[in-house]
Amino acid sequence: MSAVIRLNDLTLGYDGHPAVHHLDGAFETGSLTAIMGPNGSGKSTLLKGITGALKPLGGRIEHAGISVREIAYLPQIAEIDRTFPAVVGDLVSLGFWKSRGLFGAIRGVDRGALDEALQAVGLRGFEQRPIDTLSGGQLQRALFARVLLQDARVILLDEPFTAIDERTVGDLIALVQHWHNEKRTVIAVLHDVEMVRRVFPQTLLLAREPIAWGATGETLKAENLLEARRMTEAWDEHAPWHDHAAKHLHHGDAA
Amino acid sequence: MNAFQVFIEPFAQFGFMNRALVGAIILSVSAGPVGVFLMLRRMSLTGDAMAHAILPGAAAGFLVSGLAILPMTLGGFAAGLVVALLAGLVSRFTIQREDTSLAAFYLISLALGVMLVSLKGSNVDLMHVLFGTVLALNDDALVMIGAIATISLVGLAVIWRPLFAECLDPTFLRSVSKAGHPVHLIFLALVVLNLVGGFQALGTLLAVGLMMLPAAASRFWVRGLEGMCALAVGFGVVSSYFGLLISYYLGVASGPSIILVAGGIYVVSLFFGRRGVIFTRVQAPRHRVA
Numbered sequence: 001m002s003a004v005i006r007l008n009d010l011t012l013g014y015d016g017h018p019a020v021h022h023l024d025g026a027f028e029t030g031s032l033t034a035i036m037g038p039n040g041s042g043k044s045t046l047l048k049g050i051t052g053a054l055k056p057l058g059g060r061i062e063h064a065g066i067s068v069r070e071i072a073y074l075p076q077i078a079e080i081d082r083t084f085p086a087v088v089g090d091l092v093s094l095g096f097w098k099s100r101g102l103f104g105a106i107r108g109v110d111r112g113a114l115d116e117a118l119q120a121v122g123l124r125g126f127e128q129r130p131i132d133t134l135s136g137g138q139l140q141r142a143l144f145a146r147v148l149l150q151d152a153r154v155i156l157l158d159e160p161f162t163a164i165d166e167r168t169v170g171d172l173i174a175l176v177q178h179w180h181n182e183k184r185t186v187i188a189v190l191h192d193v194e195m196v197r198r199v200f201p202q203t204l205l206l207a208r209e210p211i212a213w214g215a216t217g218e219t220l221k222a223e224n225l226l227e228a229r230r231m232t233e234a235w236d237e238h239a240p241w242h243d244h245a246a247k248h249l250h251h252g253d254a255a
Numbered sequence: 256m257n258a259f260q261v262f263i264e265p266f267a268q269f270g271f272m273n274r275a276l277v278g279a280i281i282l283s284v285s286a287g288p289v290g291v292f293l294m295l296r297r298m299s300l301t302g303d304a305m306a307h308a309i310l311p312g313a314a315a316g317f318l319v320s321g322l323a324i325l326p327m328t329l330g331g332f333a334a335g336l337v338v339a340l341l342a343g344l345v346s347r348f349t350i351q352r353e354d355t356s357l358a359a360f361y362l363i364s365l366a367l368g369v370m371l372v373s374l375k376g377s378n379v380d381l382m383h384v385l386f387g388t389v390l391a392l393n394d395d396a397l398v399m400i401g402a403i404a405t406i407s408l409v410g411l412a413v414i415w416r417p418l419f420a421e422c423l424d425p426t427f428l429r430s431v432s433k434a435g436h437p438v439h440l441i442f443l444a445l446v447v448l449n450l451v452g453g454f455q456a457l458g459t460l461l462a463v464g465l466m467m468l469p470a471a472a473s474r475f476w477v478r479g480l481e482g483m484c485a486l487a488v489g490f491g492v493v494s495s496y497f498g499l500l501i502s503y504y505l506g507v508a509s510g511p512s513i514i515l516v517a518g519g520i521y522v523v524s525l526f527f528g529r530r531g532v533i534f535t536r537v538q539a540p541r542h543r544v545a
Contacts, residue, residue: 051430069431079426084295085480086423094420097431130478150431 004029009059012049019045025213030183034196037206043189047156072152076159082132089127095149117145137168157188207231265503275389283491285404286449288484290470302463308338308361310368324396328451335447387458389509396455403452457510464514472521475528
């Protein structure tokens with residue numbers, strides 16, 4: 001297995017304060033990884049870093065053989081303007097961006113692909129529905145359909161199942177597993193430990209510092225979860241600036 | 256007096272009426288869709304800000320060569336672009352949002368413009384620049400308006416898809432393309448272009464009227480984007496025609512007449528539109544069985 005995304009001593013943050021601190025590791029091609037951790041532990045920040053929307057404060061993110069534009073990213077809070085006069089078909093068709101670009105025509109084959117994607121997420125017949133009439137769950141289904149059309153090798157999902165009912169979650173999880181079977185790399189931020197244990201083979205546990213990263217069963221041991229829970233959320237406004245010359249102790253290093 | 260005499264003859268008989276009508280119709284076709292996008296992006300007041308921003312450029316052109324169309328148009332376009340660019344840059348590289356930086360720069364620009372006009376002209380000249388003279392459109396001005404409308408419509412067609420994506424889901428567009436920022440700037444350039452196209456006819460201030468009022472009215476009637484654009488154009492054309500006709504028979508200023516007709520259409524739409532106040536109130540609440 002080769003790594004599709006490699007993180008080297010990565011630090012991401014805001015105003016100089018680290019939100020993800022000295023993270024080392026790799027997402028293997030075709031892996032299905034859950035990112036877990038308390039609120040404010042840097043999970044969403046890490047996804048933003050991987051998409052390139054946030055520049056590292058230190059360290060590097062290497063994308064092996066893919067550009068950041070080939071990553072499908074479903075943010076936690078979609079900035080979708082629900083009042084814009086668009087229908088579900090318009091929203092989902094944005095997924096053709098990579099294949100059709102700025103000017104390419106949406107073709108007959110695309111129409112077929114659009115129908116299939118809508119059917120796959122259980123939104124058959126919704127193509128002409130105005131987006132301001134969708135429920136939260138239906139909107140999330142539509143966004144998953146768009147990810148389907150993006151046909152991306154790497155898929156990032158940020159808390160995709162928050163405030164979504166059980167049946168919808170079940171349908172969308174099936175889609176995630178389908179992507180995994182297609183050897184796509186899927187990384188999802190989640191809070192539901194039971195679901196992660198059931199569905200996700202790999203887990204990264206973050207508490208700003210990485211707590212553990214590896215097989216889910218091993219990562220989600222009681223002592224790790226306890227350590228993650230102890231994270232303090234507040235920033236230390238008077239924390240000294242990090243001295244890049246000094247050797248920093250990494251997680252996993254012998255003390 | 257028959258209908259022909261009332262509704263057609265003023266335009267057939269007088270060249271200035273004829274040219275005014277042609278100019279105003281071209282402006283309506285060009286500015287309507289731009290106004291729809293401004294409205295949908297919640298930037299309805301941005302057009303107004305840009306209208307103020309183009310004043311110093313127009314004034315500089317006016318200082319150099321008097322009330323000539325080309326220098327004033329180019330000057331106004333340049334001034335509007337500079338303000339749009341500066342506002343965009345500030346919002347991109349600082350914590351300040353674009354509405355605030357735009358307000359700051361257009362106010363600076365407006366003050367500069369008024370000062371420039373006062374250096375040379377009388378108040379009458381300032382009134383010309385601010386409120387336009389649609390009845391004084393000459394052939395050069397018509398060619399200019401036509402060229403501007405052509406560029407605007409083609410430009411809008413070219414950026415339609417990324418602009419649509421940028422309005423609907425800006426985060427998504429950022430994740431798949433670098434087009435978002437350039438598209439926003441091109442769109443602002445189109446706004447400025449339409450305003451300078453309109454200011455010879457309607458003045459810098461009222462030019463916004465033909466952009467925003469038809470767009471705002473269209474939202475009360477239709478749901479789809481294309482429908483709104485088409486209806487906004489239609490409302491603009493109707494406003495131009497009846498505005499000029501009213502101006503002719505009542506002997507009142509033509510620019511404000513056009514905008515007031517557009518305003519009337521807006522108010523009527525607000526109350527009687529399919530999605531307006533009355534229809535949504537009086538419609539008995541009923542629902543389908545499934």
